[in-house]
Amino acid sequence: MPTQQTVLLVGGTGRTGRRALRQLLDRGVSVRAIVRSGGKLPPDVAGASHLTVIEASLLSLRDEELQQHLRGCDAVISCLGHVLSLKGIFGPPRDLVTRATMRLCRGVEALQPPAPVKFILMSSVSVNRPGGLDTRRGSFERALLWMLCGVLPPAKDNQRAADFLLEKIGPHDAYVEWAIVRPDSLLEGEVSEYALHEGLVNGLFAPGSTNLANVAHFMCELVTNPKTWAGWKSKLPVITNAGASSVTTP
Ligand SMILES: NC(=O)c1ccc[n+]([C@@H]2O[C@H](COP(=O)([O-])OP(=O)(O)OC[C@H]3O[C@@H](n4cnc5c(N)ncnc54)[C@H](OP(=O)(O)O)[C@@H]3O)[C@@H](O)[C@H]2O)c1
Structure with missing residues (x-):
């Protein structure tokens, strides 16, 4: 039976976003997907009755337009990422994820929804949890990551987007609650057993x-399962395929 939930999805044409879109629709969630090209969506998904496709350049939308798409949403999922090409990595917008995160969160706040909206950001294990809460990396790894953030705009962008949620939105915002999902190296494959960790588990x-598919599954769980949300909101869960010890799902 369809739930009453509505999710705004950005990055829904990407590798993870496509899977999140399909899984949300399979769960009966209504989805509004802002995409650059609707033609990139699989035809069977594009025609789903509870999907609204908004063809637009996300960062070019005016504030009022963005708010119109956000109005009535229970959650926002961002699977945005820089296209893996020289232009995608080094060309504009270098701050795609940060700017989208800021605009979407500020858009939600401007609407002052009666209940907080969940903001789920797909990120990376290269992003650090502040306050030394992640397992301490060795000095060589830290130096390498610092260099990557300086040289590779996407790495810096992911960290800045996470910092915005951690520092500017924080854990007590009246309108936005958030979780930052940090997968390890991404693989094709079906939904399988996976493990969730409070901090880094691999170097x-x-x-x-x-x-x-597991990243998509976890993001859908965050939207539809209140217990999962209560357990991971305001956190930066690391998700790995099962094998390492921790909370194991599904
Ligand atoms: N190991 C890890 O932890 C790991 C590994 C890989 C990725 N990640 C992170 O996970 C996220 C998603 O990865 P992915 O591989 O699923 O991404 P992906 O397949 O590259 O998809 C990127 C999505 O972002 C959209 N996009 C790119 N540039 C855009 C722009 N200027 N304006 C609007 N939309 C734009 C793309 O739209 P189009 O289809 O129109 O291009 C696509 O929907 C990224 O932030 C990435 O850094 C983490």
Whole structure:
């Protein structure tokens, strides 16, 4: 039976976003997807009755337009990422994820919804939890990450988007609640057993793996399962395919 939930999805044409879109629709969630090209959506999904496709350049939308799309949403999922090409990595907008996160959160706040809206950001294990809460990386790894953030705009962008949620929205915002999902190296494959961790479990030189479908599944759980949300809101869960010990789902 369809739930009454409505999700605004950005990045829904990407590798993870496509899977999140399909899984949300399968759960009966109504989805509004802002995409650059609707033609990139799989035809069976594009025609779903509870999907609204908004063809637009996200960062070019005026505030009022964005608010119109956000109005009545229970959650926002961002699966945005820089296209893996020289232009995508080094060209504008270098701050795609940060700017989208800021605009979407500020848009929600401007609407003053009666209940907080969940904001779920797909991020990366390269993003740090502040206050030394992540397992301390070795000095070489830290130096490498620092260099990557300086040299690779997407790494810096992901960190800045997370910092915005942590520092500017924080855990007590009346209108926005958030979770930052940090997968390890991404793999194709179906939904399988996966593990959720409070902090990092693998090093840069011995990465774990996470199925894209599992990331999508966890993001859908965050939207539709209040217990999952209560457990992970205001946190930066690391998700890996099962094998490492921790909370195991589904
Ligand atoms: N190991 C890890 O932890 C790990 C690994 C990979 C990725 N990630 C992170 O996970 C996120 C998603 O990864 P993914 O592989 O699923 O992404 P992806 O397949 O590259 O998809 C990126 C999405 O962002 C959209 N996009 C790109 N540039 C845009 C722009 N200027 N305006 C509007 N939309 C734009 C794309 O739209 P179009 O289809 O129109 O291009 C697409 O929907 C990224 O932030 C990435 O950094 C983490």
